[in-house]
Amino acid sequence: MIILMFLPIVGFAQKYELTGKVIDKSMDFPLEYASISAKSIEDGSIVNGGVTNQQGVFSIQLEKGTYNLEIEYISFEIKKINNFTINKDTDLGTIGLGAKAGELDEVTVVAETTQVEVRLDKKIYNVGKDLTTSGGTVGDALGNVPSVTVDIDGAISLRGNENVRILINGKPSSIAGFGDQDIFQQLPADAIESVEVITSPSARYDAEGTAGIINIILKRENTLGFNGSVRGTLGDPTNSGAFLDLNLRTDNFNVFTSLGYTDRTRPGNAFTDTRYTGNSSFDRIIEDREFDRTGQNFNVNAGVEYFIDDMSSITASFFTRLGDDRDISTNINRRFDQGIENSTTERIETELEDDERFQYALNYEKRFDEENRDHKLTADLQYSNSDETKTALINENQTIPVDSLVAFQDNLETEFEESFLIQADYVLPIGDAQFEAGFRGEYEDQSQGFLVQRQDLETGNLLTDEFVSSDFNFQQNVTAVYTQYGDKMGKFSYLLGLRYENTQLKGNTLPLVPENFDRNFDFDKNFDGLFPTVNLVYELGEDENVTLGYNRRINRPRSWFLNPFPSQSSRINVFQGNPDLDPSFASAFDLGYLKRWEKLTLTSSVYFQRETDAFERVERDTGRVTEEDGIPIIENIPINLATEERYGAEVGILYNPAKWLRTNLSFNYFRFETEGAFEGIEYGATNESYFGRFSSNIILPWKIQWQTNAFYRGPRQNAQTETDPIASVDLGFSKDFLEDDNLTVSFNVRDLFNSRKRDQFTITENFTSNSSSQWRVRQFTATVVYRFNQQKRDQRRGGGDDYDDGEFGAQ
Structure with missing residues (x-):
């Protein structure tokens, strides 16, 4: 009888919906896969969380109480809302995030035609949305990357220098033909997620290539x-x-x-x-x-x-x-x-x-x-x-x-x-x-x-x-x-x-x-x-x-x-x-x-x-x-x-x-x-x-x-x-x-x-x-x-499952 008395309290605890929209505040552009976390004030543990959809909108369920909220997107500043109390369905409205500046890793610039990440030793270009290379080859896609040229014979140059080292997912590869650039006129451009242009390579990279390194990152889906x-x-x-x-x-x-x-x-x-x-x-x-x-x-x-x-x-x-x-x-x-x-x-x-x-x-x-x-x-x-x-x-x-x-x-x-x-x-x-x-x-x-x-x-x-x-x-x-x-x-x-x-x-x-x-x-x-x-x-x-x-x-x-x-x-x-x-x-x-x-x-x-x-x-x-x-x-x-x-x-x-x-x-x-x-x-x-x-x-x-x-x-x-x-x-x-x-x-x-x-x-x-x-x-x-079962992606994913150097980056 005691258990039955408490079942209504346990089984029907009131939950409220917390909604909002996350954008890049510099460009008024929605950020897909931005993460939202509601954390306990007592021990900092995550009570509930979620990610934004293609329009940058999120929705999570929370019980009545007070929480610390964090909204984050890879390479952007974290937005924190401390001691936030929810006792009804609440819309946070539009939340603008600014790109990080001054960190050791990167500064990110997001645009629809290209995404550029400027790091200490490289620039990363997202070429996945390039309309002019749809149905084309990897060579076509590289020809549209700043600093890179592809001549009429298919030879690839970086800043006008043909002595460039080309890697696939950070490693030399038979995909790249062991240095034979003809292969890039045969592989489809749609397979590329991004291109890293590395004109000042750090010590982790192979010393080959006096012009620098071009690292091609192939697509890979991480959605559950x-x-x-x-x-x-x-x-x-x-x-x-x-x-x-x-x-x-x-x-x-x-x-x-x-x-x-x-x-x-x-x-x-x-x-x-x-x-x-x-x-x-x-x-x-x-x-x-x-x-x-x-x-x-x-x-x-x-x-x-x-x-x-x-x-x-x-x-x-x-x-x-x-x-x-x-x-x-x-x-x-x-x-x-x-x-x-x-x-x-x-x-x-x-x-x-x-x-x-x-x-x-x-x-x-x-x-x-x-x-x-x-x-x-x-x-x-x-x-x-x-x-x-x-x-x-x-x-x-x-x-x-x-x-x-x-x-x-x-x-x-x-x-x-x-x-x-x-x-x-x-x-x-x-x-x-x-x-x-x-x-x-x-x-x-x-x-x-x-x-x-x-x-x-x-x-x-x-x-x-x-x-x-x-x-x-x-x-x-x-x-x-x-x-x-x-x-x-x-x-x-x-x-x-x-x-x-x-x-x-x-x-x-x-x-x-x-x-x-x-x-x-x-x-x-x-x-x-x-x-x-x-x-x-x-x-x-x-x-x-x-x-x-x-x-x-x-x-x-x-x-x-x-x-x-x-x-x-x-x-x-x-x-x-x-x-x-x-x-x-x-x-x-x-x-x-x-x-x-x-x-x-x-x-x-x-x-x-x-x-x-x-x-x-x-x-x-x-x-x-x-x-x-x-x-x-x-x-x-x-x-x-x-x-x-x-x-x-x-x-x-x-x-x-x-x-x-x-x-x-x-x-x-x-x-x-x-x-x-x-x-x-x-x-x-x-x-x-x-x-x-x-x-x-x-x-x-x-x-x-x-x-x-x-x-x-x-x-x-x-x-x-x-x-x-x-x-x-x-x-x-x-x-x-x-x-x-x-x-x-x-x-x-x-x-x-x-x-x-x-x-x-x-x-x-x-x-x-x-x-x-x-x-x-x-x-x-x-x-x-x-x-x-796959949303059209205009941005690289944020959060813990993104492509990182340890998994797919240049080593």
Whole structure:
């Protein structure tokens, strides 16, 4: 009877609803996934809590009483309401949060077209909402990131410097093709969550890449329950694809899977007009080339994270990419003597490529402090491999003065590469300070086989070319340890670090007939290096700071720069590696300034870099001619120059004058001076250039989003070649449908005016050359995305489950 008397009191205690809306007060923009906690006044324990929805609205239930309330969002100031009493349903109204300023970690700027997190050693750009790259590739997405350029050949540069280290989720990866940037023209841009641009890397990062580091963070959903999305694309030229993202998260584990299939065509073209001096056979050769590249690719990225307890987890993941590509290149070669065309050939090269890439990874994370989750240990094991086979049939026929076979060639190229990575990182917060230490071992082994068979024009038999066919084995082993310490003293923050790396480069070349060569191409090089880093921040005000960074870095030559046997893409213009090439070392300084106003954010920096033994690719006349028709053979070879000094400045402006209009402008100017000679020829040069990028996002009637991206790169010049400026414009439109905007339809145009071409003029002692090339013509793409049990995310998540450095960040 006593229990029954108290049941009504226990079972029907009155609860009241507490509601409100959380926004970014500087931009009047709702913050999704902001957390609300009601804490006990007596012991500080959390009584109840919740998170905001897509509109920034929250609702929690509380019993009558007095509580301390906390409203927080990652990288924003915490809003506290102490001794809050609730005795009825209560609406707190709109609560504005301001971005944190002056902390050791970061200052955050939020906008609809991009999200920028400015940290001591990097800037993070959220590219997930870029309409112009929907249905495009990773290379397309990188081309829209400030400070980054992607040229018409797909080569990626940071501040105009192509020596940039690219990581996936903070680690080297077969996804990135072991440094082969062609892979970024095949992976879908929709897989990217954000891009970290690291121009002043701290000691935790690999010292590779004198320009800095680009770290690509892949998407991963953390919402509880089962959710996912389906995407489909259609484009012209052919750009079709189907993608499926699935995620299942419970209290004990998180399973994630991404599947993708693409079928793309990338037509391109090139033109070269070369004039020779002192050649008795020809004084002018015109090459006109057309490329027809097609490829089908299948990608899988899957994994499971198991939460051992509240403080530790283990994640196993798997990635594979299967590629089947077919490239057809047609080259019309016209030769002139004293203005008269006396012979013309047509060269058709058909290349088939099968490419398989696999990656297996295991990550363990242990947190030691419930109150400070930054105190942690992470350990990673990763194995990657790729297996690539290329077959190429080259058929060249003369059409003027008579029809006849000039050359027939059958090439077989194989490449197998595998990599082991072992890594451990420890982070210990000490008040406002933080101590870090870690180890990384990265060991790569690569083998290449190259067999060239040419048809004997007299007998018709295929004969092996003994001077080109060869095997090349390459190893690169890098072992590193680092430590760094950061602290904040009033308005001053610093992060000091030191990294030690040992690099071993080994190469073994096996010509098909060694007796044909009078030298040994093998090498075994070992390099030790200390790489100090210094990053400083001084707060001039709540929304204003100055940063200063210094770091020392290394540029290791990749295998294709070391392989001494020439490529066979052209009979008369060949690329050949240089086994004598050594790593280059660079020291860099970066001075930055950041200022925020209500609707405008300014980021800027000036930088200087001095590099010794810098790489330079030079063209030279080999003195040899083709056997079939006596055309001079021009060779492109990488060399070590004495020094290169590079300096420049960049500025970025985020201006959001209205809710319906958001803009982003960036500009980068750089200049470099090189000194050095090769084989008695001076290759020193002074070059300056610049590039700018403008992006705007406009909300039209019926909530249609319209995005415009414009890019301009100024002229460039090195010791031999002048490059004309390039300008291009991309457009994108998007519209959401259904309840909760679960269906999105978008359309975009890449290179609206079909103007993304590279025009160059080269002068050497023996020839001059005018050339123009276009890697890909204008592209139209339509994309449809349907999300289920998953809200459309305009912001990165806040709270404890966000992507952090220990889990997905660069290490």
